[in-house]
Amino acid sequence: ARDMLRMQLVEIGQAFGGRDHSTVIHSVDKVERQMMRDRTFKERIEMARQELSAL
Known part of the structure; x- marks a missing residue:
């Protein structure tokens, strides 16, 4: 939320x-x-950011 x-x-x-x-x-x-530490977690966060930025 902070940067977006x-x-x-x-x-x-x-x-x-x-x-x-x-x-x-x-x-x-x-x-x-x-x-x-967790690549899967990072990928999920990045996917969520992409989806939110598309709104």
Whole structure:
């Protein structure tokens, strides 16, 4: 959401149930680390990004 929608971390947190911006940062970091470790996970994230960008 951050790079595709150009939203602020606070806005993303609000969209996900009022989460704090630090929770959003932690979640983004966690997904990025998982993408580096797990090729299948990375491919799924990339496919989701492509599908969302086509909307």
